[in-house]
Amino acid sequence: MRTPLHYCVHEGGLLVTDLLLSRGASIDLEDKDGVSALMLTIQRANVNILQLFLNHHQCVATSYRHDFAQAVLLQAVTLGEETLVFYILENEYAPVTTRNDEGETAFHCAIVRRRPSLMELLADFDPTGDILSVTTVNFETPAHYAAKYGGDTATVFNERVRRLTGAWRSQPVERTESSR
Template identity: 25%
Template sequence: MSSSCGGGKHDSLDESRMDSGIDSYQSMYKSEEPRNVSSDFSGPRDKFLSVDERLDSAYGSTSLTVESLGEIVKSCSISPPDPEAPQEEENPLTTITEDGDTMLHLAIIHEDENIAQQLIDIFPKEVLDIQNDLYQSPLHLAVYLDQPEVVRSLVESGASLDLQDRDGNTALHVACQHGQTQCVSHMTRDLSTTKLAPVLETHNWRGLACLHLAALFGQHEVFKLLRKKGAELNIQDGTSGKTPLHFAVELHDVALVTLLLSWGVNVDAAMFNGCTPLHLAVGRQDAHIANLLCQSGADKMLRNMEDETPLDLADGNDDILALFPFDDIHISGRSVVGVNY
């Protein structure tokens, strides 16, 4: 069997085979070693060091603490520069650390939401959108550290949803991956479908849009939220052309497959190599999902670029073969034509 569409004759996937790619996608996100909270947002928050232990991008040799942040906010304010005024000491609120962090970045990293809210009220939109050396905006940090009220305030104050971090992820990508439905809700609540569409269609540097990450990590509630906002459920990833349905099939996520099919997604969507979700289900020997796809009208005769139909990938699996009504298919010497399963 070809390696282009699934497991087939081999139960265990060899990493040297490109297969359908689902394992390599997940390993990209799950195998990364935790570093500091300001430089790695690829895994769950509990992977990282505690607030007291971590060395984020602002500390270096400074003695900045949560308490000193509060004192700085109380003693400083933003005001237009007066060219005739004598040179004064630099305002800490307007400084950026050597690693590109503003005071707002630091307040969010320290998880001091009160200070963060005060700074959001003080700073103009341009400052809210400053990205540090890792291209993380305050909104990225607030989403990753699951601070929905800070996210809400940032969005209401005009923080951009378009900014991408060093991995190409927008803040919405991060929220979709981690299933942070409150953050997703705050970021999408007041946006029209027209304004939200470009963000949802943005691919990160791995070719994944928000819904692809939601599918990869089984975030069903995210799908429900974004569907209500008019998200394109058949969006293809930029690497292989998979839709969220392809990902759900590969992950054997019956609940998500059922949900997507109930919403009328394209059951015959083809990857760049021509493989449909049915090719993947059959290639991975998943008779249950293959049956769901067939019941939803999947075309059993479509061929991929290697000229294979889903039937060619069945590899003698009787449960799957029973889905294909050809008069030359027999199970235990009995034709499957006309048999109800």
């Protein structure tokens, strides 16, 4: 059985969704298939409904989800919804350095899910490259993850490192007498 919020999300009904959220409708109640209204919003990549959820964060935040926008960012990365990831980061609802309980950033999660285009998107929101060196609780960096999960993720990771270090590497190295 679906909740009224499920129907509103499915149909894209903004006014009624806003009303339901303002009256405390739970975004976490699952339908018969185990899909919550939040998950349905992310699966449908509906930015307008997501914005309502984010605007009503005080109504939807729970004890296990202290920072709602960060939780949504990680979930959107996991499901590969680039439009929502872009929207959340562009509007600064959550930082690109968001972490889960294991210390994984959204970048780590994109590597695990083998989503190179999401890795690029996340890296674009981090011009200093900080997310490339963040460690998990097990002291694993994105480099460890890229090596572990391989494929295109390693290529994207290596390209990002090259771009960040390219400025100093492109400078010719002058040899000194001691280096000859």
